Each structure stands twice: as structure tokens, then as C-alpha cells.
Amino acid sequence: MAAIEIRGLTHSYRNGIPVLEGVDLTIQRGEFVGLIGLSGAGKSTLLRCINGLQSQTGGTCIVLGEAVEQLPERRKRMLRRRIGMIFQEFNLMERLTVRKNVLVGRLGYVSAFLSYFHYFPKSDIQLAHDSLDRVGLLDYARRRVRDLSGGQKQRVAVARTLAQGAEIILADEATANLDVYTKDDIMGLIRELVDNHGMTVLASMHDLPLAQRYCTRIIGLKKGRITFDSSPDTLDESAIADVLGRKVALR
Amino acid sequence: MIRSLRGWLVPIAVMAVIVWSFATINLDLTHFGSGLQAGKDLVWSMFPHSRADLRYEWSLRSNLWDPFLETIQMAVVGTVVGGLVALPLSFFAARTTSLPRVFTGTLKTYLNFSRAVPTIVYALLAVSAVGLGKAAGAIAIAFVSFIALAKLYAEALESVSTGPVDAVRAVGGNSTQVFVYGMLPQVFPNYLSVTLYTFEYNLKDSFIVGIVGAGGLGSQLYQAMQHFRWQDAGLIVALLIVMINLVDYGSYRLRAILA
Numbered sequence: 001m002a003a004i005e006i007r008g009l010t011h012s013y014r015n016g017i018p019v020l021e022g023v024d025l026t027i028q029r030g031e032f033v034g035l036i037g038l039s040g041a042g043k044s045t046l047l048r049c050i051n052g053l054q055s056q057t058g059g060t061c062i063v064l065g066e067a068v069e070q071l072p073e074r075r076k077r078m079l080r081r082r083i084g085m086i087f088q089e090f091n092l093m094e095r096l097t098v099r100k101n102v103l104v105g106r107l108g109y110v111s112a113f114l115s116y117f118h119y120f121p122k123s124d125i126q127l128a129h130d131s132l133d134r135v136g137l138l139d140y141a142r143r144r145v146r147d148l149s150g151g152q153k154q155r156v157a158v159a160r161t162l163a164q165g166a167e168i169i170l171a172d173e174a175t176a177n178l179d180v181y182t183k184d185d186i187m188g189l190i191r192e193l194v195d196n197h198g199m200t201v202l203a204s205m206h207d208l209p210l211a212q213r214y215c216t217r218i219i220g221l222k223k224g225r226i227t228f229d230s231s232p233d234t235l236d237e238s239a240i241a242d243v244l245g246r247k248v249a250l251r
Numbered sequence: 252m253i254r255s256l257r258g259w260l261v262p263i264a265v266m267a268v269i270v271w272s273f274a275t276i277n278l279d280l281t282h283f284g285s286g287l288q289a290g291k292d293l294v295w296s297m298f299p300h301s302r303a304d305l306r307y308e309w310s311l312r313s314n315l316w317d318p319f320l321e322t323i324q325m326a327v328v329g330t331v332v333g334g335l336v337a338l339p340l341s342f343f344a345a346r347t348t349s350l351p352r353v354f355t356g357t358l359k360t361y362l363n364f365s366r367a368v369p370t371i372v373y374a375l376l377a378v379s380a381v382g383l384g385k386a387a388g389a390i391a392i393a394f395v396s397f398i399a400l401a402k403l404y405a406e407a408l409e410s411v412s413t414g415p416v417d418a419v420r421a422v423g424g425n426s427t428q429v430f431v432y433g434m435l436p437q438v439f440p441n442y443l444s445v446t447l448y449t450f451e452y453n454l455k456d457s458f459i460v461g462i463v464g465a466g467g468l469g470s471q472l473y474q475a476m477q478h479f480r481w482q483d484a485g486l487i488v489a490l491l492i493v494m495i496n497l498v499d500y501g502s503y504r505l506r507a508i509l510a
Contacts, residue, residue, distance in 0.1 A: 051421055081423035091414035093436040104432055108423030116431050164422055 001065055003029045003168055003200040004050060008059035011045050011224075019045045021224040022059065027202060029167075032194045034215035034232070035204040038244055042224040043204035047170045050202070051083045052076045064167060081108035084161025088173040090153040094146040098137060098156050101145055102128040105164035124163075131162035135189060151182035158189055169193070171203035175210065183207065187214040208240060297485025308486050315471060319490060321385040322467035325460070326453040328389040333396025334446050340397075341404030342430050359405070365398045374460035388465030392453050400449055407441040408434055443509060447502035454494055 009023040019042045027033055035043050048054035049061055052068045061068045066079050084105070092101045106124045107115055114120075120128075132138045135155040145153060154174060161169055169190065175183040191214045193199040205211050211218055212232040220228030220243030228235070228243050299305045344358040373394050377387040416433035424432065435442075461469015468487050475483035 053417060053420060077423040077425065079423075080421060083421070085418070085421040087414060087418065089414050091418035093415050093418075093432060095436045095439065096432075104419060104424075105422050107419065107428050107432065112425055112428065115428055118431075160418075160422070 002026045005062040009056055009061055010058040012057045019224050023226055029200050030198050032201045032216045034211035034218045036211055037221035041221040043221055044172050047172050051080050082167045084164050084166030084169045086157045086171040086174040088176045090157055092145045092153055092156055098143055098145055099128050099141040101156050102131055102159045102163045105160040128163050131159040135159045150178050154186050169199055169201045173204055183210055296481040318468045318471045322457045325385055325388040325392055325457040325467055326450055329392025329396050329453050330450040332393035334400050336397045337400035337404055340401045344401055344405035345408035362398055362402045370395050370456050370459050374463045374465045378464055383464040385466035388457055388460040388467055391460050392456055396449050403445045407438040411437045451495055451498050
């Protein structure tokens, strides 16, 4: 069974302007797929349709065997527990501690009532510590997120998806706000999750050499349509020119 | 041409209202000198001028201690109850929630209408419902606090960043978890600030509700003024000033620690 299977996916803004126009895409488990394209090509919308944060206008989107658009809200929430999301702006709760932010990944599993009072079982706290250990931030568990650097914040976001027990990671320009070294750091961490833990990753990004270095497959999105879908080594300057509409050197 | 006329219309209207207000205030300056002297005498009579006055003020402590505590009680109970009721309702009144606009709009309109009603009217209603005393005052203050805080909390919620909200939704959080983890941490400093400000305001409001028999120092102040006991009135006002400033300093420290 494929991790993600999309057929004829369409999405339009309220004013009728199309964002996605008949996207067909199958992603197998354990793939690290880079999603490239200009701003406004529909990358973020595609990612948000996959975990149901954005409703689709047409087509089907089957994620981990479940048709997202047909699921009632409660089932959709249960599906989201298995899909981690990493954002460009980190989207962490700045005032809360690093550990509490990681525990947010457990919200779908714990007693909802107890979670309203910030109560998490010991096993979840241990899981959060293990996740922070895996991203090298265990010593920061009790610090507030607002005191961390950008790279550390993104590591916390990765730890959150680990604590979540996600099988798929959707990364929405997760490295866009980071310096070149930290970009490598985060991408290496995500790649490690793919190689050693069998995670499936779909990551939108603008940094083409980075995508080539870490991804196992590249998809190009142009005006809501897939115009490129191949392995990273076939992504040459003419293919990029086709996706981006202009020549870009891969250096 | 019409556009530039429209641009001038608002400033002209504002100026007209200001001029009209000043022109019709009926300030009679012929008695200003004697009036000023009377005011000065009144303020002067509020202060103790001798050891006997000081002894008299000290003797008032047994009369004022219970009303003083009642005033604090009313403000505390009113702010806590008002805040607790306002907290969930602000979520429904905020335009950023996924609820239908009609619902949030109706709630906000209700809050705006209720806010226009003076505290003393709520105090009168509370007194007629539960009788004279501090319970009536606490109810009136709780209601006024709820209206003010629900609107202020809702406005704070409308300005939250959608990022953390998305993050909680993306991990499978329900709408209450979205509120608790995605929104509350963002608005907490603002909530704390407006709640403490409301508490300060409620201390002053508890004086107003006291006038209609809802207990506290307000009742004592009203009686003192009715019986021209200006020294008593002066002492009560001094107590209020000290109380408000202590709360102001305390809330400043609390905000610094918790923000």
C-alpha cells in the first residue's frame, strides 16, 4: 500500500482561482520526496490537502489507506496523528517549554480532558525525552522555546513529529529560514528518519541543490500541475527551467 | 472635488462638536473665585489637622475594617468569576474561530450593548435579586467584568498567529486543545494584563456599587458624604488610593514574573 495516493486533486480559492489542477501522485513508504516550484505553484496547498488542513475541491487523496476528504472530522484527527508536519515558521508555542512543545505531538493520544490541564502520562513524558534525545536537545527540555535559535526550534519541531509517532512527515519549506549549515543539519536529521525508521517524507523546498542532495525523488509543481517527477540526478537545468519558467544554475 | 469635500467633512464635524461642547458648557466664571475657595475648604476638611483628628481617624478602624475587606472580596470574586465565564465565551466571540459569523457577531453585539449599561444599574438589579450586601456587589462586578473581559479576550484571540493553531490541528488536536495549546499561550500575557487591569478597575467599581447598598467601602463613603463627615470621606478615599497603588505595583510585578 502506498503511503500517499492522489488522483485528480484540485483546489481553488473562494474566488474561483485554481491552485491545484488535477494532481496525480503516488508516494511509496520510505520515500523522501522533494517538492519544488515557484511561490504560488500550490506546494503548501498540496501538503495541507494531504493532512486535511485544507479541504480539496475535487479528486481523491488517500493517505495511509484512508480517503482524507471522506473522513468525518474525528477520523480526520485520528489520521493526522500519523502525519507529522514541519513548518517554515516552526509554529511552536514560544512561551511553553521545549518539552511541552514536544508533548503537543501526543495530544491526539492522551485523554483530551486531562490535556486541557497540561497533564500528560509519565510514558508520554518519557517519549518526549527520548524524542528530544534523538534530535540532540534533551538538555534543553525545560527551557522556553523562545530562548532557542532557529535551528534548535526546527529540531524541536522534528522531535514533536517523532513523539507523535508519525509515519509520514510533511515539511513545508522547513529549511527556508535557516542558514546553510543548519539547513544541512535539519535535512540530515530528516533523511536519517527515512533511512533508519522507514518514514515517508514529502518536503516542499526552494533550495534545489539541497533537494538533490537529500531527496530520493523530486517532483516539480508548476501552476498547480506536476511537470516533473523523477530521481534527483535527472534534475538538470532544462528541467528546472521547465518547472520554474527560467534558467537556474545548480551550484 | 467631491472626494476632497468628503475629506474635509469629518474634521469639520469633529471641530463643530468640540466648539459646541465648549460653548454650551455654561461655565460661570463670576463665581469661580468663591467656588474654588469652597472646593479648597472641602478638600482641607478631609485631612486631619490635629492629634484629636488623628485619634478620631484611628477610632474609625473598627468601622472601616470590615467594609475594606468586603471591597477587596467583591473585586476578587467579581474578577475571578467574570474572568472564568469570559474565558470560554471569548473563544465563541472571536472572529478567528471556525464558528459561523452570525453567531460570533450576535455574541459581540450583545457584549457591546451590555457594556453600555452603567455598573450601578447592574448593582441595582443584583440588590433587588439577592438583597443588600456584598454578595450583590460581587454579582454586579462579576457581570460587568465578564462583559468587559469577554470582549477584550476575544479581541486578543483575533490577533493570534495562526501558525501554532495549525500545528495543534496538524497533530490531531481537537478544538479545545487548539484553544488551550495553540491560542492561550499566545494571548496569556495579554489576558493577564487586562484581567489585572480589570481587577484594579473593579476595586473602584466596588465603591460605586456600594452607593446602592451593595456593601463595601462605597456604602461607607456614601454615608459619610451624606452626613457631611468629610474627614471620614477623606480617610476612605485615601484607603482607596493606597489600595489601587498597591494592586498596581503587585500586578506590575506579577506581569514581569509570568509574562
